Amino acid sequence: MPTSIKPILFRGKFDLDQIAAVLEGLEETIIFMLINRAQFAANKAAYDPGHSGFAGGGNRSLFELRLRYHEEMDAVFGRFCVPEERPFTSDLPHPRRRVILPETGLFLRDLNSVNMAGEILDAYRNLIPRICLEGDDGQYGSSVEHDVMALQAIARRIHFGSLYVAESKYQSHKTEYRTMIEAGDRAGLLAALTRTEVEEKILKRVADKVEHIQAEINPEVRRRIPAEEIMAFYRNSIIPLTKEGEVRYFLHRQLTDTFS
Numbered sequence: 001m002p003t004s005i006k007p008i009l010f011r012g013k014f015d016l017d018q019i020a021a022v023l024e025g026l027e028e029t030i031i032f033m034l035i036n037r038a039q040f041a042a043n044k045a046a047y048d049p050g051h052s053g054f055a056g057g058g059n060r061s062l063f064e065l066r067l068r069y070h071e072e073m074d075a076v077f078g079r080f081c082v083p084e085e086r087p088f089t090s091d092l093p094h095p096r097r098r099v100i101l102p103e104t105g106l107f108l109r110d111l112n113s114v115n116m117a118g119e120i121l122d123a124y125r126n127l128i129p130r131i132c133l134e135g136d137d138g139q140y141g142s143s144v145e146h147d148v149m150a151l152q153a154i155a156r157r158i159h160f161g162s163l164y165v166a167e168s169k170y171q172s173h174k175t176e177y178r179t180m181i182e183a184g185d186r187a188g189l190l191a192a193l194t195r196t197e198v199e200e201k202i203l204k205r206v207a208d209k210v211e212h213i214q215a216e217i218n219p220e221v222r223r224r225i226p227a228e229e230i231m232a233f234y235r236n237s238i239i240p241l242t243k244e245g246e247v248r249y250f251l252h253r254q255l256t257d258t259f260s
Contacts, residue, residue, distance in 0.1 A: 042129050043137065
């Protein structure tokens with residue numbers, strides 16, 4: 001008989017193996033999304049302010065408008081009620097459906113106190129010219145559509161790791177982390193949560209997956225992404241931003257372990 005997947009919070013304690021499995025699963029999603037974006041040119045015009053092609057679009061780019069409209073729809077459906085789903089835009093509508101979530105096990109009054117969206121957006125924009133061909137193929141709509149999909153997958157991975165990995169570490173070493181939190185010791189927190197050997201394992205796994213996923217790609221039909229670029233994006237952006245999110249979680253965590 002098939003077995004059911006345990007929730008992240010299981011009988012009051014985090015399942016670290018499942019947290020790691022979720023993060024590993026998101027690697028494949030991110031890689032697929034980036035490969036899809038790389039099928040189009042860099043298309044700088046899609047990001048130029050005031051050139052969206054929309055009447056009344058103001059100073060926004062096509063990319064900004066595509067992201068805004070997409071997140072408005074997501075907000076109405078309740079996407080941003082989920083802790084790891086942090087929006088890139090503000091002043092979004094309230095959900096129009098009732099959203100019932102299981103107990104998260106997180107002790108954070110304001111989920112947006114761990115919102116890495118601005119940093120993620122900057123890192124992603126810097127990645128585009130490294131994985132896409134230079135120039136303009138005119139496929140602006142398709143480009144920004146894939147941008148939104150890739151961005152949301154990257155943001156989900158970073159925020160999931162920031163929140164759940166941080167809380168699991170706190171649960172395992174409460175005295176150590178509580179002391180640093182009370183002292184506001186940002187440097188100490190960053191040092192305590194860093195595991196270089198784990199990071200190197202992730203980087204190798206990501207590079208191997210990029211090669212494996214693209215092994216059967218016909219280069220005359222589909223553009224390949226160098227594994228080194230995705231591995232570098234993990235090393236220089238995804239992993240550091242996840243750790244920064246963990247630090248923010250610690251510094252905003254409720255130390256009472258309860259909400260009154």
